[in-house]
Amino acid sequence: MIEKINSPEDVKKLTIEEKKQLAEEIRKYILEIVSENGGHLASNLGVVELTIALHSVFDLYKDKVVWDVGHQTYVHKIITGRREKLKTLRKLNGIAGFPKTNESETDCFNTGHSSTSVSAALGMARARDLKGENNAVIAVIGDGALTGGMALEALNDAGYSKEKMTVILNDNEMSISKNIGGMSMLLSKLRTKRTYNKSSDAVKKVILKIPAIGKPIVKLVQRVKRSIKQLVIPKMFFEDIGFRYLGPVDGHDIQELERMLKISKELEGPVLIHILTKKGKGYKIAEENPDKYHATGPFEIETGKSKKEKKKDYSKVFGEKLVELAKENEKIVAITASMKDGTGLTKFAEQFPKRFFDIGIAEQHAIGVAAGMAKAGIIPVVPIYSSFYQRAYDQVIHDVAIQNLPVIMCVDRAGIVGADGETHQGTLDMAFFRLIPNLTIMAPKNFKELEEMLEFAVNLNKPVVIRYPRGGEDEYKVEKQEKITLGKAEILKQGNDLTIIGIGKTVTRAMKIAEKVENENNDITVEVINARFLKPIDKETIKKSIEKTKNVITIEDGTIINGLATALQEIIIEDNISEIKIKNYAYPDKFIQHGEVGELEKIYGLDEQTIYRRNQIKK
Numbered sequence: 001m002i003e004k005i006n007s008p009e010d011v012k013k014l015t016i017e018e019k020k021q022l023a024e025e026i027r028k029y030i031l032e033i034v035s036e037n038g039g040h041l042a043s044n045l046g047v048v049e050l051t052i053a054l055h056s057v058f059d060l061y062k063d064k065v066v067w068d069v070g071h072q073t074y075v076h077k078i079i080t081g082r083r084e085k086l087k088t089l090r091k092l093n094g095i096a097g098f099p100k101t102n103e104s105e106t107d108c109f110n111t112g113h114s115s116t117s118v119s120a121a122l123g124m125a126r127a128r129d130l131k132g133e134n135n136a137v138i139a140v141i142g143d144g145a146l147t148g149g150m151a152l153e154a155l156n157d158a159g160y161s162k163e164k165m166t167v168i169l170n171d172n173e174m175s176i177s178k179n180i181g182g183m184s185m186l187l188s189k190l191r192t193k194r195t196y197n198k199s200s201d202a203v204k205k206v207i208l209k210i211p212a213i214g215k216p217i218v219k220l221v222q223r224v225k226r227s228i229k230q231l232v233i234p235k236m237f238f239e240d241i242g243f244r245y246l247g248p249v250d251g252h253d254i255q256e257l258e259r260m261l262k263i264s265k266e267l268e269g270p271v272l273i274h275i276l277t278k279k280g281k282g283y284k285i286a287e288e289n290p291d292k293y294h295a296t297g298p299f300e301i302e303t304g305k306s307k308k309e310k311k312k313d314y315s316k317v318f319g320e321k322l323v324e325l326a327k328e329n330e331k332i333v334a335i336t337a338s339m340k341d342g343t344g345l346t347k348f349a350e351q352f353p354k355r356f357f358d359i360g361i362a363e364q365h366a367i368g369v370a371a372g373m374a375k376a377g378i379i380p381v382v383p384i385y386s387s388f389y390q391r392a393y394d395q396v397i398h399d400v401a402i403q404n405l406p407v408i409m410c411v412d413r414a415g416i417v418g419a420d421g422e423t424h425q426g427t428l429d430m431a432f433f434r435l436i437p438n439l440t441i442m443a444p445k446n447f448k449e450l451e452e453m454l455e456f457a458v459n460l461n462k463p464v465v466i467r468y469p470r471g472g473e474d475e476y477k478v479e480k481q482e483k484i485t486l487g488k489a490e491i492l493k494q495g496n497d498l499t500i501i502g503i504g505k506t507v508t509r510a511m512k513i514a515e516k517v518e519n520e521n522n523d524i525t526v527e528v529i530n531a532r533f534l535k536p537i538d539k540e541t542i543k544k545s546i547e548k549t550k551n552v553i554t555i556e557d558g559t560i561i562n563g564l565a566t567a568l569q570e571i572i573i574e575d576n577i578s579e580i581k582i583k584n585y586a587y588p589d590k591f592i593q594h595g596e597v598g599e600l601e602k603i604y605g606l607d608e609q610t611i612y613r614r615n616q617i618k619k
């Protein structure tokens with residue numbers, strides 16, 4: 001069946017039974033691809049029937065579907081002519097793991113970060129009306145994404161606007177791990193409505209079979225049903241804020257989904273369809289561990305076992321060190337925006353449940369809460385991925401930095417992350433954090449330095465950022481480890497002819513290049529500086545070194561704008577240092593596509609070989 005599906009038109013032609021068969025084939029196909037390439041598995045398996053129903057009822061060349069986060073669009077990509085290309089999922093120049101407007105007309109809006117869909121859909125609905133058009137506009141949003149402030153801001157606006165649009169709330173009771181919060185409590189109350197409806201239908205059938213008294217009793221039951229509705233669902237919430245609420249609907253029943261979508265098409269004003277799905281549906285191993293298979297690397301289908309051995313990574317080192325520090329200092333608390341496992345906080349949550357706070361997919365709020373706690377004398381540690389820290393920018397400035405509050409902001413997945421692509425690359429954090437007064441910004445060269453930086457941050461009593469990359473430390477071992485002092489760089493190697501400055505993960509690269517240059521040139525010595533602090537930068541050490549060597553290279557895992565390169569140039573200009581040869585290696589002022597980290601580093605000339613080749617200095 002799946003082989004015959006080359007466009008949504010092919011899906012529209014199928015009978016319900018054929019669509020059910022297609023759903024099973026799509027699941028198998030996604031499982032095969034994700035088990036090879038890695039990717040978001042459980043969320044895609046959960047929306048197979050929904051996606052088939054959407055393509056059956058709507059024309060996505062005209063009608064707009066905005067997918068929240070966008071990690072669940074593999075089924076949509078298969079249906080919209082990208083079935084074969086999906087084999088290149090997340091590979092360099094291959095199909096992206098998220099919607100991309102440049103891949104297909106039916107991807108109407110790029111996503112990657114959570115909670116944006118209702119705003120974008122409302123914008124499209126307003127534009128449609130202004131232009132006098134009549135297409136449908138739909139946002140598909142998960143119960144996890146609904147915990148994000150932006151989604152709530154959008155519901156507030158959309159409900160009041162009376163704009164014709166549909167929000168499909170895909171409720172699987174999970175964010176990456178179990179969903180939490182007041183919204184989740186509300187949804188679980190609404191979910192009970194299903195049980196109630198089911199039992200009432202069953203009762204209705206039975207009573208109708210009783211001759212003579214059947215109908216009056218049914219009427220009575222229906223009256224009771226209306227009053228029970230008020231009891232079972234004490235507040236309609238979505239109806240109260242202006243939406244027509246439909247559901248809950250079994251999100252794996254294509255026929256029922258199509259029926260609801262058709263009803264929503266006819267209704268004026270904003271409609272919310274609450275659908276219930278199972279994350280990982282159809283693949284037992286993922287159904288039982290939906291958090292583990294939310295996003296995964298390559299794995300064996302039969303056992304679910306990872307094909308690659310999992311090595312120790314920075315997140316784990318961070319989490320373990322934090323547990324150690326928290327044992328000694330009871331003021332330390334940890335806050336996560338729905339990323340407990342990803343940021344290495346699982347152990348902390350187990351050991352200190354009262355000092356661990358999962359606040360939902362709400363990075364702004366995470367920093368707001370942290371600021372409040374810090375003001376009251378607590379030491380909050382907030383690990384968030386670099387690209388999601390973008391969400392909390394004003395909170396870092398307004399709530400933390402202006403008041404100089406000691407919040408420890410750990411920027412995980414800093415730098416290039418690889419296969420998740422442009423929405424997830426963490427190349428901007430050094431640039432945007434460097435602008436903020438009162439912030440101290442550090443990056444460790446290896447695991448040991450991360451541990452020491454964390455300890456240093458706990459004692460600093462100031463707002464501090466520590467950035468570290470995805471994955472493990474470099475295989476190159478740097479033995480030297482000076483004590484950390486505020487604003488002091490570390491000279492790892494003395495030399496006279498070239499200075500190489502690295503920060504974070506590029507420090508070991510700087511060492512390797514230095515050794516190669518020296519091995520190939522008997523008369524050249526290279527000085528290597530581990531900057532450690534982007535802010536305050538160690539002007540004195542850098543200045544002394546470049547005045548000696550007159551030749552400097554910076555290497556950083558971030559954008560060329562306003563990072564290490566800019567900091568160096570500022571020193572040179574401010575102090576009027578002349579006749580210096582400078583080369584800066586950083587990512588260009590561009591969004592970086594998906595691909596493997598090593599491949600992307602080569603493309604942008606940040607790999608060891610390219611930097612070495614471009615710096616074949618001779619005396």
Ligand SMILES: Cc1ncc(C[n+]2csc(CCOP(=O)(O)OP(=O)(O)O)c2C)c(N)n1
Nearest residue numbers: 043112113114142143144145174175176388
């Ligand atoms: C701003 C932001 N923070 C964190 C994430 C990481 N993330 C990706 S999916 C996800 C959970 C989404 O849950 P839900 O919306 O319920 O979708 P599901 O995967 O359960 O279908 C999270 C936290 C993100 N994409 N964007």
